Amino acid sequence: MGSTLTPGVPTTADLMEAVAAVGTAYFHDFAAAAARHGLTSSQAKALKAVQEPVPMRALAGRLGCDASNVTGIVDRLESLGLAGREAAAADRRVKIVTITPAGARTLEAIRADMTRAHEAFGSLDEEQREALGRLCRQVLPLLTGGQ
Amino acid sequence: MGSTLTPGVPTTADLMEAVAAVGTAYFHDFAAAAARHGLTSSQAKALKAVQEPVPMRALAGRLGCDASNVTGIVDRLESLGLAGREAAAADRRVKIVTITPAGARTLEAIRADMTRAHEAFGSLDEEQREALGRLCRQVLPLLTGGQ
DNA sequence: TATTGTTATACTCTATAACTATA
DNA sequence: TATAGTTATAGAGTATAACAATA
Known part of the structure; x- marks a missing residue:
């Protein structure tokens, strides 16, 4: 499914799918935590x-x-x-x-109560957390169009 | 808003907020693209x-x-x-x-038609794409609970 | 006139329960 | 009896348009 040219480096479409999957799972966790509290x-x-x-x-x-x-x-x-x-x-x-x-x-x-989310993001080491935070900050303004 | 202990390294709560923001923006872009096609x-x-x-x-x-x-x-x-x-x-x-x-x-x-998403993920270089893809793969199974 | 919050309306998504036709 | 799809029902989120109170 990844780029056949450079193994390990995902294409834009691959990245979108990966981010969508993480987003879906995160919101599922959020909705479940909210539902537990009515x-x-x-x-x-x-x-x-x-x-x-x-x-x-x-x-x-x-x-x-x-x-x-x-x-x-x-x-x-x-x-x-x-x-x-x-x-x-x-x-x-x-x-x-x-x-x-x-x-x-x-x-x-x-x-x-967002147990899965805590497990998921808590499993990252300092270097990984820093990288993910930085990537989010770079990607977000383009996704939101500056607003 | 970041950790005061280690500047630049986001806390778990910070990361969750950042990922939620990216997820929200991505799904907004997806919904807008779908709406343009009815x-x-x-x-x-x-x-x-x-x-x-x-x-x-x-x-x-x-x-x-x-x-x-x-x-x-x-x-x-x-x-x-x-x-x-x-x-x-x-x-x-x-x-x-x-x-x-x-x-x-x-x-x-x-x-x-997902213009913003293409801009956002297309702006990353090879190293960044590889890092983001790897982080998503690490985080996802914990968020979904293995399913 | 313009703005804030509300109401009325209509559509979609969602779950639960009951139904049908198959298996 | 069990399962696949549907229908009925009800609650929630969403947008549009119209409204009352206030600016």
Whole structure:
């Protein structure tokens, strides 16, 4: 499946497939950890994005979805007692989402619960961690287009 | 944000965040490419999984979802003329999903259309590609739990 | 007029359970 | 009885459009 010209050096297509496989497996681990605590991955992602108070509109930006979706996601977090809404003093149109103590505890528990991810990245030595971190930093801005 | 003990060497938490960011950006690029061709990411993923004929049940396994979902996904691909169902000769219960010539063209177009991903992974030199590929191969089996 | 958050609507993905036709 | 595919149902995520309150 690799390049036939230079054995061991993957082609761009090979690399994309390898990165996609790692990404899929990582998100699977994340979703499983969230589910163990009664949350979907979107809800867990929102909880993570709300560690510091964030207006609804800005939260939509962080989650990469339309603002209309955030209403339902925050509704569910609120009904679970994990997040709350506060009116902004400066502009009475905006509502600021805050995490509750229970939400912070759940978030920490999910992080600690990502056992496979910890095993996987913990298995790398210093040199490998440095290399992977550097490669991610190089690749990411091109993938996101600078945003 | 990095380890304060060894500058340049990311902690496990840092690495997870970096990999998650790359994974997110990659899947965003994939979804955008699929959307440009009128498909959702699940549909594009299914099309990719069906390059060789696959029974419905096995397709569910490849997509990591329940078999009941596959019916709808393949229905939509079929209505777009990108895939088809054939009865299996050996066991008349099983239906085998096949990709059509139009489906194969669409899949190839989506692959070619992943512009940001090509830029990102194409920017790496041979040594970097080899390192990234090797790191993915080391990390993946731990993330998937051996499956 | 423009913006923030919400609601209404519609589609897709997802799982569970029940059904059918085969085996 | 067991299995493959489907259908029915329900919940969640997603986008678009329209709306009320505020700026």
